[in-house]
Amino acid sequence: DTVLTQSPALAVSPGERVTISCRASESVSTGMHWYQQKPGQQPKLLIYGASNLESGVPARFSGSGSGTDFTLTIDPVEADDTATYFCQQSWNDPNTFGAGTKLELK
Amino acid sequence: EVQILETGGGLVKPGGSLRLSCATSGFNFNDYFMHWVRQAPGNGLEWVAEVRNKNNNYATYYAASVKGRFTISRDDSKSSVYLQVSSLRAEDTAIYYCSRLEGDILAPFDYWGQGVMVTVSS
Numbered sequence: 617d618t619v620l621t622q623s624p625a626l627a628v629s630p631g632e633r634v635t636i637s638c639r640a641s642e643s644v645s646t647g648m649h650w651y652q653q654k655p656g657q658q659p660k661l662l663i664y665g666a667s668n669l670e671s672g673v674p675a676r677f678s679g680s681g682s683g684t685d686f687t688l689t690i691d692p693v694e695a696d697d698t699a700t701y702f703c704q705q706s707w708n709d710p711n712t713f714g715a716g717t718k719l720e721l722k
Numbered sequence: 723e724v725q726i727l728e729t730g731g732g733l734v735k736p737g738g739s740l741r742l743s744c745a746t747s748g749f750n751f752n753d754y755f756m757h758w759v760r761q762a763p764g765n766g767l768e769w770v771a772e773v774r775n776k777n778n779n780y781a782t783y784y785a786a787s788v789k790g791r792f793t794i795s796r797d798d799s800k801s802s803v804y805l806q807v808s809s810l811r812a813e814d815t816a817i818y819y820c821s822r823l824e825g826d827i828l829a830p831f832d833y834w835g836q837g838v839m840v841t842v843s844s
């Protein structure tokens with residue numbers, strides 16, 4: 617299975633720019649997606665196909681990358697962005713998820 | 723408006739069974755592959771099972787951790803998908819989410835239900 621590696625946690629101040637990384641153990645082309653999950657809620661799609669912004673998601677969120685290295689950027693970060701962010705690949709079977717990056721605001 | 727609602731969770735003893743249901747509305751169910759994804763308490767997300775649509779012969783796929791114990795099915799007339807979970811183990815304790823995916827290798831899980839809790843404990 618394709619293993620997705622994310623850093624476990626980040627802490628930033630409101631107004632700053634934050635990048636969350638996801639590295640795949642093998643190429644996933646652009647079959648990478650990003651989700652935001654707040655406590656007690658289901659995951660919410662933010663970015664699909666590595667760089668496409670899901671409808672209704674603020675333009676502060678953006679994604680980039682292809683192959684094995686991907687990045688989710690939030691610029692500027694707002695207090696409401698406190699959450700865990702998961703990457704997920706759909707290129708190789710089975711679908712796999714990263715362990716998540718918990719974003720905290722200072 | 724797309725709606726996905728899971729039901730059927732609960733507390734079950736090791737070795738027991740449950741049937742999870744996922745009722746959907748607001749989209750053409752026949753066009754979508756349907757999935758179950760689970761999340762153990764305090765943990766990340768784990769894909770569990772997929773059932774494809776009629777055009778793809780209702781093919782089913784399972785994670786290695788549940789193969790042979792879980793069965794996914796769908797009823798297009800009711801826009802619903804089901805997960806029969808059997809021979810349950812403590813490590814199956816999780817929130818089970820139902821999600822849809824348009825049949826494309828680059829497609830994401832774009833809508834999720836709120837999830838249903840399954841607790842396996844004696």
